[in-house]
Amino acid sequence: MNNSDLKKAGLKITLPRVKILEILEKARDRHLSAEDIYTILNESGEEIGLATVYRVLTQFEEAKLVIRHHFSEGHSVFELDLGTHHDHLVCVKCGHVEEFVDELIEKRQKAVAENAGFCMTDHSLNIYGICKACQM
Amino acid sequence: MNNSDLKKAGLKITLPRVKILEILEKARDRHLSAEDIYTILNESGEEIGLATVYRVLTQFEEAKLVIRHHFSEGHSVFELDLGTHHDHLVCVKCGHVEEFVDELIEKRQKAVAENAGFCMTDHSLNIYGICKACQM
DNA sequence: ATTAAAAGTGCGATTTTTTGCATGATTGAA
């Protein structure tokens, strides 16, 4: 995910966008909220407004550069959209996220939707629990 | 879901609570947001503040009288907790909700969590799409 | 019925997220 992806999406290459992409690149083990990203920017000395962070994330979502998730905490969290669908295991203690794909589940979902006469456009499956590290 | 359920939960029986329960009872084919409920209350002439609606719904959630969902629209929606777990098909056009349980999916989820060393506490599976009625 | 303790409500204030607008940066063409 880099400047040429921004270009392709019709977005100008600006400092806030580049920095926010960088932050998302580095956050592989957890998904970040707009506040989280704003805090990280502040701590690294960037003077980027909170409104800009929200706006950029929404634009990235529309451009399919990031995926927005609604985990049970309430506020949105974001991850880079690397194009490969996956679902999530979320630790309710530490926020750690693990990704998984279960083909059988995927298949059954399609069947469920078809059965109900729904034309499925998307789905989200989150498994909440206590991760290995937090159990100790 | 009635006054005795409120009592059991240690909640006093008050007009806002009774009315909100009634509204949730009637909304079987869709899940309502706090705003939705506030609007319905207003239209039926009840002078109940929006803050109260938010508060009551949160109390109901804590008392396990309702379940809070985070569908992709962003804001929370609520349904009565009738004690039987189910997942959701959500129409992205009209908000219609259908419930389902797929034992195979449930079983696989447990396996996925176990595999990752997570102690599963909960899960949420939402299938988004266009419902039968909206396809016509 | 009366009454006091406890809990709930409405209102306004606060926090969180989004939006509008004037200013500033980026881009491609000259």
Add this chain to the structure above:
DNA sequence: TTCAATCATGCAAAAAATCGCACTTTTAAT
């Protein structure tokens, strides 16, 4: 490089969600 068009940004204002507090209502004991 220079420049104009276009798009982004920061700030402040607005909207959405939550919280604090003074005032009611509920409840259960008298």
